[in-house]
Amino acid sequence: MYRIRQFSVVLFLFLASLGTAQTITARQKTLENQKKRLQAEIKQINSLLFKNTKKEKSLLSQVEDLNVKISVRSDLVKVNNQQANLLTQQININQRNITNLRKELQTLKKDYAEMIQKSYKSKSSQNRLMFLFSSEDFLQAYKRVQYMKQYAKFRRKQGEEIAEKTKTLQSLNKTLLEQKTQKDVLVTENRKAQQQLQQERKSQQRLIRGLKSKSRSLSSEIRQKQRKAAVIDREIERLIREAIAASNKAAGKKSKNAFALTPEAKLLAANFVANKGKLPWPVEKGIVIQRFGTQPHPVVKTTMIKSNGVTIATSPKSEARAVFEGQVMTILSFKGSNPTILIKHGNFITTYKNMGKVYVKKGDRVNAKQPIGEIFTHPQTGKTTLQFSVFNELKPQNPKSWIYRM
Numbered sequence: 001m002y003r004i005r006q007f008s009v010v011l012f013l014f015l016a017s018l019g020t021a022q023t024i025t026a027r028q029k030t031l032e033n034q035k036k037r038l039q040a041e042i043k044q045i046n047s048l049l050f051k052n053t054k055k056e057k058s059l060l061s062q063v064e065d066l067n068v069k070i071s072v073r074s075d076l077v078k079v080n081n082q083q084a085n086l087l088t089q090q091i092n093i094n095q096r097n098i099t100n101l102r103k104e105l106q107t108l109k110k111d112y113a114e115m116i117q118k119s120y121k122s123k124s125s126q127n128r129l130m131f132l133f134s135s136e137d138f139l140q141a142y143k144r145v146q147y148m149k150q151y152a153k154f155r156r157k158q159g160e161e162i163a164e165k166t167k168t169l170q171s172l173n174k175t176l177l178e179q180k181t182q183k184d185v186l187v188t189e190n191r192k193a194q195q196q197l198q199q200e201r202k203s204q205q206r207l208i209r210g211l212k213s214k215s216r217s218l219s220s221e222i223r224q225k226q227r228k229a230a231v232i233d234r235e236i237e238r239l240i241r242e243a244i245a246a247s248n249k250a251a252g253k254k255s256k257n258a259f260a261l262t263p264e265a266k267l268l269a270a271n272f273v274a275n276k277g278k279l280p281w282p283v284e285k286g287i288v289i290q291r292f293g294t295q296p297h298p299v300v301k302t303t304m305i306k307s308n309g310v311t312i313a314t315s316p317k318s319e320a321r322a323v324f325e326g327q328v329m330t331i332l333s334f335k336g337s338n339p340t341i342l343i344k345h346g347n348f349i350t351t352y353k354n355m356g357k358v359y360v361k362k363g364d365r366v367n368a369k370q371p372i373g374e375i376f377t378h379p380q381t382g383k384t385t386l387q388f389s390v391f392n393e394l395k396p397q398n399p400k401s402w403i404y405r406m
Helices: 002-049 059-121 125-133 138-212 215-251 263-274
Strands: 287-290 293-296 304-307 310-314 319-321 326-332 340-345 348-353 355-358 371-375 384-392 395-397
Touching: 002 059, 002 287, 002 310, 059 138, 059 287, 138 215, 215 304, 215 326, 215 340, 215 348, 215 384, 263 340, 263 348, 340 355, 340 371, 371 384
Parallel strands: none
Antiparallel strands: 287 310, 293 304, 310 384, 319 371, 326 340, 340 348, 348 384, 355 371, 384 395
């Protein structure tokens, strides 16, 4: 009875640890996918921001670019650490399972040996016949025959169980060896990533020291850029208000903040919402170098910057593409600024700023992923950046919530 209870406890612990191991394995797969995405992003950063070393970048631009790489590299190190911790958990679980299985196997083998020894002592056919013939009646003889059959079946089952446990133990030992090898590889990878991160931070500090003497002029430069961006944002807001007013006038309504939608426009808006988080990127390949919202400047921390969208760095000659079907609402263009394309999707608007060439005109219908223009490349820095925004009528939305894996 004690051994049966002991076996039940071992079995329960093994099954519980198996469930934990499966959860860890699922988490490990998620982290591995994250790691691959971050590694791919670092490759893109190197290609898009650091490949063209012949172009003259300002110190500020160099620090901003390095900041982007450091941020992604830091995330990679974190993911590597999480993977290493999970592998350690898996190794510990497997080591416990191996210890428990060894104990269980030892108990099974001991029981089996004792059973074989007892069986050997009463092995002769004469003993078995004597056991049967000594029965007091037919019923007792029948019961003894059944007992002998069950005993033989139990022996076979014990032997099969020992073979199965031995196989499981061998498999666990193999898995444990593979996990230890994986962890060694991961530790080496992470050490290399940490060294690169350390070098990049040193480069960043060196560049920042060169900027300290210019902090006032830098703050002024950043504020000037923000004022210029604010002018464009106000103009976009004005154009959206005009479009809202025009839609309400046509429908005989008086709302100032919401579009009067036709049945077709309502369906388009509903489809746009249904695809939230699944919309394609507005460029074929690129990296986000400035996020949505109000945030401290990555270099001059005392200066706050506001962004109604995201800034995406891409390669020269890259085209902007519509993220969803819709209609070109207008092309915004005025002196000192590159064109901005506004596309209407029901009561939603997507904007594409910093265009070098424009392929569409007001009123054109566009499809998802359709090229709408070529993005401007700065002649001095060689950087090609698109400012992309999503509006729900007048309210700016975080593009990260709408674009797939942004």
